[in-house]
Amino acid sequence: MSHPASEASPAPDASTSPVGAEGSVPATAQDAGPVAQPEPSGPALLEVKDLLVTFGRKKAFRPLVETRAVDGISFNLYQGETLGLVGESGCGKSTTARGVMRLVEPKSGSVKLNGKELLGLPIKELRPARKDIQMVFQDPYSSLDPSMLVRESIGEPLDVHMKMNRQQKTERVAELLRLVGLPPDYMVRYPHEFSGGQRQRLTIARAIAADPKILVLDEAVSALDVSTQNQVIDLLEELSQKIGLTYLFIAHDLSVVRHISDRVAVMYLGQIVEHGPTKAVFDEPAHPYTEALLSAVPIPSPKTQRSRERIVLAGDPPDPSRVPPGCRFHTRCAYAMDICRTVMPQPTPKVGGGEVACHLHTSGPMLQGRSLRIISTGSTRTIENDAAQVVA
Numbered sequence: 001m002s003h004p005a006s007e008a009s010p011a012p013d014a015s016t017s018p019v020g021a022e023g024s025v026p027a028t029a030q031d032a033g034p035v036a037q038p039e040p041s042g043p044a045l046l047e048v049k050d051l052l053v054t055f056g057r058k059k060a061f062r063p064l065v066e067t068r069a070v071d072g073i074s075f076n077l078y079q080g081e082t083l084g085l086v087g088e089s090g091c092g093k094s095t096t097a098r099g100v101m102r103l104v105e106p107k108s109g110s111v112k113l114n115g116k117e118l119l120g121l122p123i124k125e126l127r128p129a130r131k132d133i134q135m136v137f138q139d140p141y142s143s144l145d146p147s148m149l150v151r152e153s154i155g156e157p158l159d160v161h162m163k164m165n166r167q168q169k170t171e172r173v174a175e176l177l178r179l180v181g182l183p184p185d186y187m188v189r190y191p192h193e194f195s196g197g198q199r200q201r202l203t204i205a206r207a208i209a210a211d212p213k214i215l216v217l218d219e220a221v222s223a224l225d226v227s228t229q230n231q232v233i234d235l236l237e238e239l240s241q242k243i244g245l246t247y248l249f250i251a252h253d254l255s256v257v258r259h260i261s262d263r264v265a266v267m268y269l270g271q272i273v274e275h276g277p278t279k280a281v282f283d284e285p286a287h288p289y290t291e292a293l294l295s296a297v298p299i300p301s302p303k304t305q306r307s308r309e310r311i312v313l314a315g316d317p318p319d320p321s322r323v324p325p326g327c328r329f330h331t332r333c334a335y336a337m338d339i340c341r342t343v344m345p346q347p348t349p350k351v352g353g354g355e356v357a358c359h360l361h362t363s364g365p366m367l368q369g370r371s372l373r374i375i376s377t378g379s380t381r382t383i384e385n386d387a388a389q390v391v392a
């Protein structure tokens with residue numbers, strides 16, 4: 001949400017580095033694409049590395065079926081920013097959040113909060129560390145105990161994490177209600193007396209009660225109508241400025257993600273296939289999956305009002321317990337090459353900042369190290385660079 005200062009490092013050389021793809025029409029000389037914007041510098045508030053979360057399904061007389069719901073993902077979250085996590089249903093967004101919070105136990109990897117490793121930490125030591133990272137879920141109706149007064153619900157984390165007397169607690173609850181735009185005298189009401197938007201404000205008040213550094217928002221505005229959604233998003237932006245909150249924002253609605261996020265990570269079948277600054281990812285999606293996902297988003301800016309063709313992905317994502325070999329997206333990718341069926345692509349830097357894991361940007365004798373554009377015209381989709389044209 002803040003716009004982290006970017007390091008003054010040179011832009012990757014377009015002739016030698018993997019390059020960002022063009023949305024749907026070829027780039028022109030005047031439209032050279034986004035300027036390289038590296039990840040924010042300095043130590044990350046949250047560092048996630050090679051996170052693996054699996055679920056096992058054991059059936060009688062059959063071997064264990066393992067679902068790699070989150071399969072070795074890595075990302076950083078920097079102070080004051082909002083990182084949007086997007087992808088189709090079932091790609092592992094919620095499991096990533098739950099793994100980071102250790103609401104499900106990751107099988108391996110590393111999650112460092114302010115440099116402190118959370119994985120493997122005994123529960124007794126995990127509890128105080130968890131104070132700094134709180135979660136807001138989609139359903140405000142189930143997040144608040146209907147039998148508890150607002151004062152008790154919001155005050156609960158204060159009992160767990162802070163030693164406050166009754167008077168201090170009442171003052172803090174009043175302050176929190178004001179912070180989320182509700183009158184303090186609402187503290188003596190029950191959740192059923194509030195609208196959906198007000199309840200989500202109460203949930204946010206409860207989440208920020210113990211002064212966390214990070215809020216993980218898992219579809220936190222998805223259940224709200226559009227105008228209430230906008231109000232809650234405004235509130236989140238306000239809170240980020242007032243109390244310096246950092247957000248991991250998980251949502252289906254890409255327009256909302258575009259509005260609120262500084263950077264975006266795109267997940268497919270348990271892996272991050274592309275990440276980068278929001279503008280770069282939305283204006284110049286480099287991965288064919290990102291391209292397809294974003295093709296459904298209305299384009300608000302007249303500058304980018306190019307003929308973005310709606311790309312409908314065939315079928316559902318494969319079963320995560322039986323992931324395809326090579327690039328996981330190759331079974332639905334319009335540009336799949338032979339290499340995509342056997343070799344898993346590695347993340348490589350892209351113009352505009354961030355990384356993409358796609359062979360189009362790194363491999364293939366004709367594409368290696370060349371400037372690349374994805375062009376969609378009607379039913380024909382072409383990958384073009386200065387050396388070659390491959391019709392997919």
Ligand SMILES: Nc1ncnc2c1ncn2[C@@H]1O[C@H](COP(=O)(O)OP(=O)(O)OP(=O)(O)O)[C@@H](O)[C@H]1O
Binds near residue numbers: 056067088093094095
């Ligand atoms: N508790 C569980 N037990 C078994 N499998 C699970 C469990 N939780 C999630 N999964 C599986 O892990 C995969 C990722 O699910 P997850 O809920 O993280 O996806 P998501 O991207 O958040 O989806 P959505 O947007 O629909 O919430 C799915 O295949 C899901 O079925």
